[in-house]
Amino acid sequence: MLCNQCEQTANGVGCNISGVCGKKPDVAALQDLLLYALKGMSLYAAKARECGASDPELDLMLLEGLFTTVTNVDFDPARMEKEIRRTALMKEKAKALYESAFQKAKGAQAPPIAVAPAQWTPAADLAGLVAQGEAQGINTQHVNEDIRSAVEILIYGLKGMAAYADHAHIVGKTDETIFEFMHRALAATTDPTLGLMDFVGLCMECGKVNMRTMEILNEGHVELYGAPVPTPVQLGTKAGKAILVSGHDLRMLEELLKQTEGKGINIYTHGEMIPAHAYPGLKKYHHLAGNFGGAWQDQAKEFVNFPGAIIFNTNCIQRPADNYKDRLFTWGLVAWPDVKHIDGWDFSAVIAKAQELPGFPENPGQEILVGFGHHAVLGVADKVIDAVKQGAIRHFFLIGGCDGAKSGRNYYTEFAEKAPADTVILTLACGKYRFNKLEFGDIGGIPRLLDVGQCNDAYSAIRIAVALAEAFNCSVNDLPLSLILSWYEQKAVVILLTLLHLGIKNIKLGPSLPAFISPNVLNFLVENFNIGPIGNVDEDLKQCLTR
Known part of the structure; x- marks a missing residue:
């Protein structure tokens, strides 16, 4: 077993005995095998799409299969076995689709796809599947450390995007460009001829496509339930x-x-x-x-x-x-x-x-505000802009992301508490629980703490930032805005890729940097985006306010 896809991975390197999340070695192996099986399916599905053919059943299998391997989702070996065997059947369906589509488009027999995942067949029993999975771990992604790092970033980005796309599918929203990219990108991870910059490009494209994914998810929620209100x-x-x-x-x-x-x-x-x-x-x-x-x-x-x-x-x-x-x-x-x-x-x-069960007695408690998505914030944008122009609001902080049990996350509570009274805090995802019960007051009637929503509502935070940049006729990077992000699992990875695709710089990330990022890839991120780890709160706060 070797799993390094989450922030809490053992010793900052990888879980190799049992997952910190509770994942056992057999489940880890089955998840590696499911990913391998999905690669085989996508090799055929991507080629079929090149010939103008697609199948919604294959697309949904890709979303559900990748989402199943996200941290803290499926810990049940029996259900994992079902997913693997279902993927094997879908691979054969994708193969038939490819061969039929190629024949129709080219008037000739389709050339075989000789890549190993395309030829894979599942073992007869659960123990055999576990053994197959043990041969398909992280280190099989690529022999070159930097290329392997970029491949892992891409795969974890695809897993995160699959989660958002699956949520969107459940509320009736899909987009062909999402499925086309996901099949193509996953198939590309099996191509030994691709180099580091090929995968860097795919990672940036992953961020771009995820922006569309979060957009259609937002559309689905708003169409069904209306725009969030405070x-x-x-x-x-x-x-x-x-x-x-x-x-x-x-x-x-x-x-x-x-x-x-x-x-x-x-x-x-x-x-x-x-x-x-x-x-x-x-x-x-x-x-x-x-x-x-x-x-x-x-x-x-x-x-x-x-x-x-x-x-x-x-x-x-x-x-x-x-x-x-x-x-x-x-x-x-x-x-x-x-x-x-x-x-x-x-x-x-x-x-x-x-x-x-007995249920609760009547016991009212504290109330906190939620519902400051982009519809709500942009509805009072004129007040926000005036407050900035008049000096009432000096700076905006986006403090949010995933929460977790690993030490170091009190940094985010301390940062929020020390943010000056003339600053506004945007927050989203479960990282908000570090400080969302604290009292921050308001600035001219504008609450200093604005809860934007779930992790997928990073789309709303981006919309708010872009609207402010347009109002002040500058880039997002020129705004008095600092991103102080916490991460835990793969949805955070794809949101980071989206921010990088948009060219957003100066992000502070913590509580630790991903174990799957090699030193050279990290240097690339620092040099091109000035991304860096969180440090001392007072020093980081001073740096943000004087930038």
């Missing part, structure tokens, strides 16, 4: 039975809200679900009661105190403790061995479990 979220509890929803998927939350309406069950959000309270189409449900707990890494100590059913609808699950495992459910691609999984859209089992 909304207070209750952190206390309402009397009644309770279900806690953790993850990112808004449509799943909507379906659960529909099925629990009028049943005396209150629905609470957890982690990245807290922005759901700002959507008019979701906040209309009066039993969307509030938010419980903080970021994903605290679930083991928090969930024991939740007296209802709990369901994960996307990644961020941890090894469940026995004191709440019997009331825990998973849905979609997220899974844990021996945890009840809900297939489809019938949540009656979750509802029944909630009705068995």
